[in-house]
Amino acid sequence: MTHSSLEPILRDRPVGRYAPSPTGDLHLGNLRTALVAWQSIRRQGGIFILRIEDIDRPRTVPGAEERMIEDLRWLGMDWDEGPDVGGPAGPYRQSDRDEIYEAALARLKAAGLTYPCTCSRRDLREASAPHGEEGPVHLGDCRNGIRGANPKPRNGASTRFRAGLDPVVEFNDRRQGPQRFDLNRLCGDFVIRRRDGLWAYQLACAIDDALMGITEVVRGGDLLTSTPRQIALMRVLGLPIPEYEHIELVMDDEGRRMCKRDGSCSLRSLRAKGLTPAETRELIMKQPILNHGDTETQRIEHKKF
Numbered sequence: 584m585t586h587s588s589l590e591p592i593l594r595d596r597p598v599g600r601y602a603p604s605p606t607g608d609l610h611l612g613n614l615r616t617a618l619v620a621w622q623s624i625r626r627q628g629g630i631f632i633l634r635i636e637d638i639d640r641p642r643t644v645p646g647a648e649e650r651m652i653e654d655l656r657w658l659g660m661d662w663d664e665g666p667d668v669g670g671p672a673g674p675y676r677q678s679d680r681d682e683i684y685e686a687a688l689a690r691l692k693a694a695g696l697t698y699p700c701t702c703s704r705r706d707l708r709e710a711s712a713p714h715g716e717e718g719p720v721h722l723g724d725c726r727n728g729i730r731g732a733n734p735k736p737r738n739g740a741s742t743r744f745r746a747g748l749d750p751v752v753e754f755n756d757r758r759q760g761p762q763r764f765d766l767n768r769l770c771g772d773f774v775i776r777r778r779d780g781l782w783a784y785q786l787a788c789a790i791d792d793a794l795m796g797i798t799e800v801v802r803g804g805d806l807l808t809s810t811p812r813q814i815a816l817m818r819v820l821g822l823p824i825p826e827y828e829h830i831e832l833v834m835d836d837e838g839r840r841m842c843k844r845d846g847s848c849s850l851r852s853l854r855a856k857g858l859t860p861a862e863t864r865e866l867i868m869k870q871p872i873l874n875h876g877d878t879e880t881q882r883i884e885h886k887k888f
């Protein structure tokens with residue numbers, strides 16, 4: 584099975600997904616997102632997919648995928664397609680999808696929508712690049728050729744997507760209402776392949792959602808600003824765009840965002856206390872949440888690149 588033609592799979596039912604990164608154990612915030620996405624699709628009699636987002640290989644923790652799968656199954660979740668059960672839209676691990684991302688990149692390149700960039704964050708700061716929500720905005724200083732200072736950088740060049748050519752993205756978030764972003768203000772031309780050769784999250788996620796025939800993306804509110812970038816990529820590639828629902832982030836008792844590193848938020852610790860799956864599901868869904876109006880939602884550090 585190959586997708587190198589970038590043909591989305593045809594589906595006749597709603598399709599949802601949960602797409603965790605195997606960088607550690609799932610915490611209760613992740614699990615709430617997973618449960619909301621899963622319940623939505625099961626209510627509609629649709630297809631649920633588990634996709635492992637392991638493109639950031641240096642951050643991938645050996646064994647984490649198996650532990651996640653075990654946790655999700657213990658909780659009572661199931662999926663119709665995934666790395667452990669197969670399916671028609673695989674592979675379901677991003678690390679196995681290089682050829683597909685290469686094909687997408689080739690298509691963008693051929694359309695003149697990419698360019699190599701050697702700017703470091705420091706370069707952008709020193710050039711007084713305007714500051715967007717996610718750091719300095721790259722407005723394409725090197726879109727007409729690599730900048731003079733770093734013509735042949737030792738570490739290679741990243742590849743940027745010319746988002747600035749068609750920067751306005753609008754969509755209707757199922758939970759948060761109408762959204763409008765200007766990519767020139769949010770991030771400018773953004774990286775789709777890193778200088779170390781790794782695929783950027785924005786490219787891999789957009790291509791996978793489109794080709795796997797996902798019709799609804801339910802995910803954490805911290806990814807709201809990724810969505811316009813992903814839609815911009817799907818748009819220029821003529822791919823179908825799913826519906827989005829960004830759910831509120833979970834807080835701990837002191838009002839901070841749940842932390843992955845904090846062992847107290849892990850499912851493993853609840854299991855160790857002897858809670859049943861049903862009790863655990865109830866507890867997960869009852870967690871206090873951040874409302875989308877809270878400014879903290881906007882300031883959450885964007886962990887994926």
Ligand SMILES: [Zn+2]
Pocket residue numbers: 699700701702721723724725
């Ligand atoms: Zn640059």
